[in-house]
Amino acid sequence: MRELSEVSWAIELENFGKCHRVGWTGRRAVAVHPLSLKVARGEVWGLLGPNGSGKSTTLKALAGLIRPTSGHCRIMGHPAGSAVARALVGYLAESPQFPPHQTGRDYLHYCAGLSGVPSRERAQRVAEILTRTGLAAAADGALATYSKGMRQRLGLAQAMVHEPAVLLLDEPASGLDPEGRLDLARLIRELAGRGSAVVFSSHLVTQAAAICDRIAVLSCGRLLAAGTPAELLGENARSAELSPLEKFYWERVHG
Amino acid sequence: MAECILVCKSAGASVRRMRLVAGQALGEALHLKLGWLLVAVGAALVLMARWLRDFNFGAMELKFLADFGLGAIGLLGTLLAALVTAQLFFNDLERGMPACVLTRPIRRWEYMGGKLAGVMAALALYVGALMFVLAVVIAVRERELGATYLSLRVILQMGALAWLKFTLVAAMTLLVCSYAGSALFASSAGLLLAIAGHLRSFTEASGQFALLRAWPNLAKFDAEPWLAGAGVGGGALLALIGYWALFLGLLAGLAAYVFEHREF
Numbered sequence: 443m444r445e446l447s448e449v450s451w452a453i454e455l456e457n458f459g460k461c462h463r464v465g466w467t468g469r470r471a472v473a474v475h476p477l478s479l480k481v482a483r484g485e486v487w488g489l490l491g492p493n494g495s496g497k498s499t500t501l502k503a504l505a506g507l508i509r510p511t512s513g514h515c516r517i518m519g520h521p522a523g524s525a526v527a528r529a530l531v532g533y534l535a536e537s538p539q540f541p542p543h544q545t546g547r548d549y550l551h552y553c554a555g556l557s558g559v560p561s562r563e564r565a566q567r568v569a570e571i572l573t574r575t576g577l578a579a580a581a582d583g584a585l586a587t588y589s590k591g592m593r594q595r596l597g598l599a600q601a602m603v604h605e606p607a608v609l610l611l612d613e614p615a616s617g618l619d620p621e622g623r624l625d626l627a628r629l630i631r632e633l634a635g636r637g638s639a640v641v642f643s644s645h646l647v648t649q650a651a652a653i654c655d656r657i658a659v660l661s662c663g664r665l666l667a668a669g670t671p672a673e674l675l676g677e678n679a680r681s682a683e684l685s686p687l688e689k690f691y692w693e694r695v696h697g
Numbered sequence: 698m699a700e701c702i703l704v705c706k707s708a709g710a711s712v713r714r715m716r717l718v719a720g721q722a723l724g725e726a727l728h729l730k731l732g733w734l735l736v737a738v739g740a741a742l743v744l745m746a747r748w749l750r751d752f753n754f755g756a757m758e759l760k761f762l763a764d765f766g767l768g769a770i771g772l773l774g775t776l777l778a779a780l781v782t783a784q785l786f787f788n789d790l791e792r793g794m795p796a797c798v799l800t801r802p803i804r805r806w807e808y809m810g811g812k813l814a815g816v817m818a819a820l821a822l823y824v825g826a827l828m829f830v831l832a833v834v835i836a837v838r839e840r841e842l843g844a845t846y847l848s849l850r851v852i853l854q855m856g857a858l859a860w861l862k863f864t865l866v867a868a869m870t871l872l873v874c875s876y877a878g879s880a881l882f883a884s885s886a887g888l889l890l891a892i893a894g895h896l897r898s899f900t901e902a903s904g905q906f907a908l909l910r911a912w913p914n915l916a917k918f919d920a921e922p923w924l925a926g927a928g929v930g931g932g933a934l935l936a937l938i939g940y941w942a943l944f945l946g947l948l949a950g951l952a953a954y955v956f957e958h959r960e961f
Contacts, residue, residue: 502796502961505796505800506799506800507795507796507799507800507960507961508960508961509960525802525804526802528800528801528802528803529801529802531800532800533796533797533800535793535796535797536793537793538792538793538796538797539791539792539793539794540792541721541724541725541728541788541792542728543724543725543728544724552717552721553797553801555713555714555717556714556717556718556798556801556802556803557801557802558710558802604801
């Protein structure tokens, strides 16, 4: 096995394409046209695009939930979906749901166990991630009582509990309040600072511009543009982390 | 950092991951209202045998109680096995759990194996509860009549036979779940496969439907023939366990193979 430190790219998509079979006739519907991207370690990529543009399909292929119809997806040099690649990935699905009878802490213990976190480290790791995601106070409450935003935070926590080298987030800001979105941005930058590669899909263009090192714009399964926010948006790319309405909300809520 | 976490391919690591999934599935099964509702209906049916004993069709009263009770447990247990398995599997799918679980370094066969083990543990609890009610009903009537019909050993054996049968039904349903799109389809198809397993013994008698002979014969696990001989002998029990293990392995293996190729 290659040493991970020898691998230059955290994520490689090489002519990745995906077709789905639809209906009784098995008609082929193209979800993603051949797409090539490379994400370095410590880099944050945002996948932007309207519904049906292929963002989630690309993330699912990287997480190993679907297989490419053409091309290759690699995580740290390993084929996406292989056991080694899955050990390196943290994945947050769109609108995650959890077993209602369990507590947040128990659920994270379960996820950490499946990810191979040694049992002696699990309690500490779970407590730490609960604090980082702002769920420490609600950790021992049943998941049925969690709000949508709390479930989203728990989704983030389960994706990060094993400190993955690659974090794949499908619409991570969905359901989060402005404070939650700022926390999310902080968490993503923090993970990137530790050397993790982060790829997330979003509809929130301004937020993506504020957080991302690079942005890829997809539409109808095709890559339309890719580059740094400055390259794509010009000098105003990082001018505002909060919209005026968000600033107003922030000032009212937090004085 | 994840670089420190090794992907452990040892058998011990597989067992550990399967135990985690099984524990999760068992926890969910015990919170499933449908499961306890069916157990309550089964217990009510077993208790009803006390009041229905006048309609014993000429059989000995205690034999009627045992036959009726075991019949009720057989019916409700088959329903439980199919419905609970499908419900647990599709609850996971609807919650997007594959995204949470299968993106981790757990193999899909480990996930399916863990799921089946969790359902089997839940079925053991359900069957245990129903057999306990039956044992109490029979013991009370035995005391009233001053007679003895079934020993605790035989009741435990009948419970074990019922459990073996229901776990095969659960494995059949899991096989359907591995490719099905809805819980309703999976539980209905699982029940149909269970019916085919019960009718399987007729194919030997009639010499027809030879293809069905590849399917497990669930009638082998029926308690009634064994009751007449006051229980199952050690050799026969071992042969039954071997038969059960063979088909459980085949069904679970096939389910894991199909699930391996499923996309989410």
